[in-house]
Amino acid sequence: xxxxxxxxxxxxxxxxxALYHQWVGTPISPLxxxxxxxxIEQAVGLxxxxxxxxxxxxxxxxxxxEFGYSELSGLMFDVELTTRCNGATxxxxxxxxxxYPLMSILSVHDASPVPDHR
Numbered sequence: 001x002x003x004x005x006x007x008x009x010x011x012x013x014x015x016x017x018a019l020y021h022q023w024v025g026t027p028i029s030p031l032x033x034x035x036x037x038x039x040i041e042q043a044v045g046l047x048x049x050x051x052x053x054x055x056x057x058x059x060x061x062x063x064x065x066e067f068g069y070s071e072l073s074g075l076m077f078d079v080e081l082t083t084r085c086n087g088a089t090x091x092x093x094x095x096x097x098x099x100y101p102l103m104s105i106l107s108v109h110d111a112s113p114v115p116d117h118r
Contacts, residue, residue: 004088005110011049011083012092016103019044019079020094026072030059036072044081051089053081058096074101087111 002010019040028036037055044053056078062070079094091106 007085008090
């Protein structure tokens, strides 16, 4: 059986990985960035164990093509999410580190056991 703490970490990683691979390549412009941010938050927020998610896209990294839009790239993401599995929570982030979109664990908290008052 997996510990709640381990499951919360796993869920955070799988959510960020899926988010990255589902949305990279999406047509985007500075005018539509906020709508895309909200769509990602709402879509990922539907999944089990997601307690909170905040998506920001760095529009300064956009390079419009001849048709006036860009494609969403991994380096545009700045995402923080919190997963909860029973009492354990994991905060994780997807954000650029240098030239790489790095996923990292920010914190993990186990629920405090409730003392038995018999």
